[in-house]
Amino acid sequence: MRRTLHAVAFFVGAVVVWHLVVRAGFWSPVLLPSPLAVISYLKHAIADGTLLQAAGVTARRLLIGYAAGIGAGLPLGMLCARSSLLRDTMGLLALGLQTLPSVCWVPLALLWFGQTEAAMFFVVIMGTIWSVMIAAQSGVKSVPPIYVRAARTMGSRGLHTWVRVILPASLPFIVSGMKQGWAFAWRSLMAAEIYVTILTGFGLGHLLHYGRELNAMEQVIGIIFVIIVIGLLADKILFSPWEAFMHRRWGTGR
Amino acid sequence: MSGPATPDGRASRLLIEGVSKSFKSASGHVTALQDIHLEIREAESVSCLVGPSGSGKSTLLAIIAGLERPDTGRVLVDGKPINGPGRDRMVMFQESALFPWLTALENVMFGLKLKPGITSKQRREVAQYYLEMVGLARFHRAHIHELSGGMKQRVALARSLAPNPAILLMDEPFASLDAMTREQIYADVQAIWQKQRKTVVFVTHNVREAICLGDRILLMSASPGRILEDFPIALDRPRDINSIDVARHSLEIRDALVKHNQNYDERETG
Numbered sequence: 001m002r003r004t005l006h007a008v009a010f011f012v013g014a015v016v017v018w019h020l021v022v023r024a025g026f027w028s029p030v031l032l033p034s035p036l037a038v039i040s041y042l043k044h045a046i047a048d049g050t051l052l053q054a055a056g057v058t059a060r061r062l063l064i065g066y067a068a069g070i071g072a073g074l075p076l077g078m079l080c081a082r083s084s085l086l087r088d089t090m091g092l093l094a095l096g097l098q099t100l101p102s103v104c105w106v107p108l109a110l111l112w113f114g115q116t117e118a119a120m121f122f123v124v125i126m127g128t129i130w131s132v133m134i135a136a137q138s139g140v141k142s143v144p145p146i147y148v149r150a151a152r153t154m155g156s157r158g159l160h161t162w163v164r165v166i167l168p169a170s171l172p173f174i175v176s177g178m179k180q181g182w183a184f185a186w187r188s189l190m191a192a193e194i195y196v197t198i199l200t201g202f203g204l205g206h207l208l209h210y211g212r213e214l215n216a217m218e219q220v221i222g223i224i225f226v227i228i229v230i231g232l233l234a235d236k237i238l239f240s241p242w243e244a245f246m247h248r249r250w251g252t253g254r
Numbered sequence: 255m256s257g258p259a260t261p262d263g264r265a266s267r268l269l270i271e272g273v274s275k276s277f278k279s280a281s282g283h284v285t286a287l288q289d290i291h292l293e294i295r296e297a298e299s300v301s302c303l304v305g306p307s308g309s310g311k312s313t314l315l316a317i318i319a320g321l322e323r324p325d326t327g328r329v330l331v332d333g334k335p336i337n338g339p340g341r342d343r344m345v346m347f348q349e350s351a352l353f354p355w356l357t358a359l360e361n362v363m364f365g366l367k368l369k370p371g372i373t374s375k376q377r378r379e380v381a382q383y384y385l386e387m388v389g390l391a392r393f394h395r396a397h398i399h400e401l402s403g404g405m406k407q408r409v410a411l412a413r414s415l416a417p418n419p420a421i422l423l424m425d426e427p428f429a430s431l432d433a434m435t436r437e438q439i440y441a442d443v444q445a446i447w448q449k450q451r452k453t454v455v456f457v458t459h460n461v462r463e464a465i466c467l468g469d470r471i472l473l474m475s476a477s478p479g480r481i482l483e484d485f486p487i488a489l490d491r492p493r494d495i496n497s498i499d500v501a502r503h504s505l506e507i508r509d510a511l512v513k514h515n516q517n518y519d520e521r522e523t524g
Binding site for chain 2: 144146147150151152153154156160164165168169171248249250251
């Protein structure tokens with residue numbers, strides 16, 4: 001309760017200071033719009049549907065690409081942990097590609113797929129897959145062999161051991177890899193949407209870029225808020241439950 | 255193909271025939287086990303494998319469990335050669351090997367989940383029954399990191415008893431517990447064995463622990479791992495590890511150990 005109060009007081013204070021600075025008139029309102037102008041833009045954009053539509057387009061790209069990246073990265077990483085041949089080939093490739101900022105995939109994606117959804121999925125997948133793969137690989141390698149031995153004596157074999165023992169045992173690694181993959185994917189998707197107009201749908205990045213073209217600073221700042229809120233929500237919805245689970249079960253953190 | 259039968263016509267509970275196992279290590283070729291023969295006829299007995307580190311006692315246990323394959327020889331349970339791990343032989347490890355992502359009760363249920371033909375309600379009841387047996391009924395929802403070392407090993411014991419194995423293999427399960435916890439657990443384990451008659455093979459390097467718990471002590475030597483002597487222990491149960499009888503037997507076994515070590519040294523140097 002007290003902590004919520006602190007947070008609320010801090011943000012209300014920040015907005016008040018922002019408002020006062022604008023009122024003082026140091027900068028042109030074209031460069032620094034007042035919080036009221038931003039709120040009025042957001043109201044407007046929600047009312048005419050552009051904001052929700054753009055958020056929907058962006059969220060769809062992100063979620064589908066992210067799910068595909070995890071769906072491919074997780075089994076690949078687990079296989080790499082078990083096969084030294086895969087580790088020396090695919091594993092090395094993943095390590096190399098993971099160091100590449102994922103926004104670098106944008107030009108290639110545009111050449112291969114054109115200004116389409118496929119290009120956006122490609123960028124998001126490339127942002128996600130390598131982090132998840134490397135995390136899954138180190139997670140599996142960190143599983144104490146005694147867990148697998150114990151499971152074998154209790155009749156666990158093959159796929160059952162993978163799903164019921166190795167996967168949960170490497171969960172702490174996998175979740176942190178998923179978080180990193182999410183961060184990479186989110187940033188590169190925003191960069192791609194700002195960088196180029198995707199003809200199959202206008203996302204948040206497009207609105208942001210458009211705001212700059214129109215010199216509509218309240219739109220730029222409003223969209224930035226929306227992007228931050230989506231990032232926070234994703235953290236709370238996608239990762240907090242897993243992290244809380246791990247804190248409870250492993251007794252780590254806090 | 256089945257093994258030789260005992261005089262009453264039944265196959266021995268556990269028969270180890272000519273088992274050898276060696277490993278490659280950094281320091282060269284290590285013969286962990288050399289031509290081990292061991293027969294356990296009495297189904298309701300506790301056999302303790304005692305020896306210094308490197309005597310291959312844990313390796314022998316892993317071979318009986320089916321977790322490792324011997325280089326030569328074979329293991330028969332009730333006359334049938336084993337092929338890999340099985341729920342008729344459950345293992346309790348030195349570290350508890352409990353799964354941290356499951357609660358105490360879910361850990362006990364893990365082995366039952368793979369047992370065909372029982373409902374999830376039955377599984378829960380069976381698991382709860384065994385948690386109660388080890389004195390942890392109230393802790394069924396506890397997470398593993400919340401339990402003390404002794405409690406973890408109690409949950410591990412419940413987990414290995416739950417599938418109702420004929421043979422219970424225990425690999426130094428109490429070695430990392432403090433002395434007071436251990437003495438309590440010796441009393442509890444003996445009480446549980448009275449109720450749950452199992453063929454127990456217990457590995458330890460602690461001679462007094464072996465005498466306190468075992469009906470039979472198999473003394474093993476290091477490199478190569480071999481069974482040197484076989485001592486029956488006929489003391490009344492429950493036994494107290496601090497009793498004079500236990501101390502007397504432990505002297506006898508320690509003398510035997512020293513004697514064998516001297517022989518070994520002479521062989522090596524002479």
